[in-house]
Amino acid sequence: MERYLGLFRGKRMFFYQSSRGCPHRCAYCYNTAVNRRRWRARGADRVVDELESLRDRYDFSSVYFLDDDFFIDKKRAMDLLRRLQRFGLSFVLQGVDIRTIARLTDDELDFLERVGVERISIGVESGADRVRTEVLRKWGSSEVVRQQLARLKRRRILVLCTFMVGLPSERPDELQQTIDLALWCLKDAENLRVPQVYNFVPYPGTELHHELQLRGFDFPRGLDAWATATGITTSCRPTTRSAATSSSGPSSSASSSTARWTTTVSAVPSCAPRTSCTGR
């Protein structure tokens, strides 16, 4: 069991999943295929009892919640943290979405600090409105993203913001907006970090994978082929309409002026897989 424990800020950390799935439908997320947008959770009593007994056995003082989105049921999430607080535990929350933060009041953010939430991870993904809403189908504009992240700046909670690039139909100016947002995260606040900018991976079963397939993408066939591919990424470049070799983006309004997009699939080294709100 020892090898399954982590270390965070010098504390022994136990990885635990109290719920699975997410009802939202971001077009790139494995949840839509694997959990079919269903969310199910262990009851708070069971989680508290189990973590108490596990802590007695394995002597950890920090819990890393692997939930896809820890706050789907906000009341349950707050209740859990409140009850676990008496064990002197601190918490890392992997799955937190911008929509989640928008649903939390300032008092509730204060509460998270107080009960010992030390780190959260947020999949910000893109700084471009069109890419967020039309391609990724994520909630909230980039302005809303900034507003919500601003509420987290200079708190005691470490906030890991991850991004994706190489998205289907993403234009250079939109890529720049993502870079600008990532830099804005780092500005004026030591607690906001950008640990990773991922290459987009179109996972089988996701809406984006399906759409790309319809456009003739040649994905690895079968598990063996996926296993030996070091990574799949889509590389996009705007082209003129006449030169385009594939159809337009996810919606006809997605392309601007005369720009169309072509996308190719190629194997690239060390392309980290993306799962849930935050990748990992």
Ligand code: SF4
């Ligand atoms: S990316 Fe996050 S909010 Fe979107 S479907 Fe996946 S888990 Fe839910």
